[in-house]
Amino acid sequence: MFGVWLSLVLLLCLLGGVAGFWWLQRRRQQQKEALLRRQLVSVTQSSRQTGDNIAHDLRTPLTRLRADVEDALRHDDSEMHRATLERVLDEIQNMQNIVNALLALSQAEAGVMRVRKKTVDLSGLLEELIELYIPSAEERQLTLQGRIAPNLNIEADRQLLARIFANLFDNELKYVPAGGTILLTALASGPHVEIRVEDDGPGIPVEMRDKIFERFARLDPSRTLSGGSGLGLSLVKAFAQLLQGEVRVVESSLGGAAFILTLPASAAEVSKPSP
């Protein structure tokens, strides 16, 4: 009799255990689902925001194109037609830049862009890029300077690195007012190299510092300050991540914005500066 009771109790315990385990699992599952739902909502919201921005950035030139072409068609003036076609071509080029940048961005973010890592002389590459941009900076009455530690070698993709800094410089040239200074500093920092691109321009408000890396984010909410694809900093972030690095923006001691890019370079790959 006792044996039967015991088995019954054991069976009940077992069932209770299973039920408890099942309940716990279910709760965990529900928590997980809730978390996923929240993430999904936030992704959807941010992608909706992105979608709105993409639509805006493509619709604006489309609106201009349409108005321009319709206007030309109402007139029978070959000189005017020619001028219209030239503007149409410029507008197509702008849209092409946006589409190309979006494509590069989605390839980078999806991880399908193959990275060709080789040992890159980062010091040399940065000197070269400064040399490439100095005349354009001077043309805008800007001073572009580099303080680059010698012999920084990293394992990375030279074209991706160059695109990162070209985008950062394009951005600086656009936003730092005439008379300003842009400074690039590069140094080895433990297992990383740290490269800062900073300026004495108007800077970036604290609440915008994460947002500026989002697609089509611009400090100016009316989005009228155009030129460029509006994707430069998103590309910087995506390319930095492809190279296992990261980028952030802080306030510069010069008074403006400081973009800080950190890239991995194992100690063995950062050779000692020559004495």
Added chain:
Amino acid sequence: MVKLLIIEDDEAAAGSLKRGLAEAGYAVELAHDGERGLQQAQAGDHDLWVIDIMLPGRDGLSVLKALRDQGRRTPALILSALGKVDDRVEGLRVGGDDYVVKPYAFDELLARIEALLRRVRSFGSGPETMLELADLKMDLLSRSVTRGGQEIDLQPREFRLLEYLMRHAGQVVTRTMLLENVWEYFFDPQTNVVDVHISRLRQKIDKSFATPLLHTVRGRGYILRPEA
């Protein structure tokens, strides 16, 4: 007449390309898929092939690889709609001589076709030590430049820029070609970086001389030539 074969499945795009190139003085043959392209390339004596990568049936890279495997050395320009850094590397690896991303500007394609044809023509003339255009002389051994006997002081990059322009004298070179060949960057910055370097070079080689040599071709690029 210089003969070109264009292997491109988009008939509208191929058609306007053919018209443009015919107006530029080339004889143009079209093929609309990979298999036919391969046959036409094998049968013809073209001076240059323009091959689209994405083709129905046999893709452009495989067509080019087959032609190269048969020992055919005709210069090939690859067109791609993808524009990943990868495609460029892959295209050149299977034997392409240059690579243009769609949608391209016709002038960009034309300039690159001309540059490729010229490269073939100057092939075999041995390494040059001296480049000359009117009274502008570049000594590639001593790395010195003179104009009208007067020494011109150039930075190393300016020297490379002028060398590229002199090797393509009389021919339009685009900003993208200069970025690729002088700086080795395969992307276009949003800033007019090349234009500013050109205007600095122009200051050095043209400013104090009666006839300018370095000209801007509006909307297309630059050309180095003695006449305006």
